[in-house]
Amino acid sequence: METIGNAIIFYGLKVVMAAVIFFVGKFIAGWLRGLVAGLMKKKDMDVAIQQFVSTLVYYALLTFVCIAALGQLGIQTASLVAVVGAAGLAVGLALQGSLANFAAGVLILIFRPFRVGDYVEVAGVGGTVSKILVFTTELNTPDNKRIVIPNGQVMSGTITNYSTHDTRRVDLVIGISYGDDIDKAKAVLREVVEADKRVLADPAPNIAVTQLADSSVNLIVRPWVATGDYWGVYWDLTEAIKKRFDKEEISIPFPQRDVHLYPTADNA
Structure with a gap:
């Protein structure tokens, strides 16, 4: 009975500590999500990017909190971390084009090389910016065409903004x-x-x-x-x-060339 009691106390403390780690970590993750969302809102960033980034931060932190709680219970988390890492790598490789566009979209929204309504030339095309989305930027051309450009292409080349200055x-x-x-x-x-x-x-x-x-x-x-x-x-x-x-009576001349003919013995 003494052995059983000691085991209950030992594992009970572990469960309590794991629960504390989980709930405190979850609270901190939620607080950081709100902090990130608030900072991005102050930067006047797009609502979609605010929600996406803050949610991504929350679940990334929550994953580490769960792993720490499981480790406190005595569960070997090395294999779990390896599985999570491998899954993240696989997803990253599968979505590397989309992730590159997303990262470029974040940079556009943070550094603001152009805004909605600016006339710009990017990725070899010119037009008025109609939308700046997380993955793409949309332009309206002077002849009323809609051009959708992946943000990765926008940030990988030269951006000419004709509307920056007055x-x-x-x-x-x-x-x-x-x-x-x-x-x-x-x-x-x-x-x-x-x-x-x-x-x-x-x-x-x-x-x-x-x-x-x-x-x-x-x-x-x-x-x-x-x-x-x-x-x-x-x-x-x-x-x-x-x-x-x-x-x-000021002339704008056409292209012209002077031609000189010289007589020869054959046609003299």
Whole structure:
């Protein structure tokens, strides 16, 4: 009876300690899940990513708590840890593409290289961001196509965000004939640019000779505009410059080549 009593006390203490480890560990895991969710909410991250990450943290911690409780009961957990590790490895290998997209989605939501509504160029395509999801990013193209890009491809290449800043520079290259007056052409270009009320005064527009090309003298026209006015100014300035050059009799030459014929003895 004394032996039985000692065994009951011994194993009873183990069961009590295992229960304490389990319930305390479960409480801590729940608290950490709430903490992670709160931190992600402060970062204004997507609700789906908040729920997914916080739940993943909770069950990962709960798994270790269960293993620790079983170890307190005297159960050999080495084989159990090996099985859990092997299962995790198998799942990771099977879902490595999805996990890569998920990790990239988390990075996008944390570092915010772009937001919904920005016009971006990623993975070789351009469009307005309509959705940023955990595994994919969705773009709407200017011709109203929906493009779904895996987040792994988004983060593995260069991201060009055209909407980050409030202003953009319009870059035009205008060619004039070698026989035209450069100073007159520059003055006309400046008048056309300054006549457009959407062009910003600061920074000042830049108009200069950039190249002595084969068929023309090329001038750059670089005014600054609000980002939302970029394409409107680009198209309107191109048309206005052509019309004003026609009025001022400043030519925009076609590509041309001089051909010299030399007489020979056969056709002299």
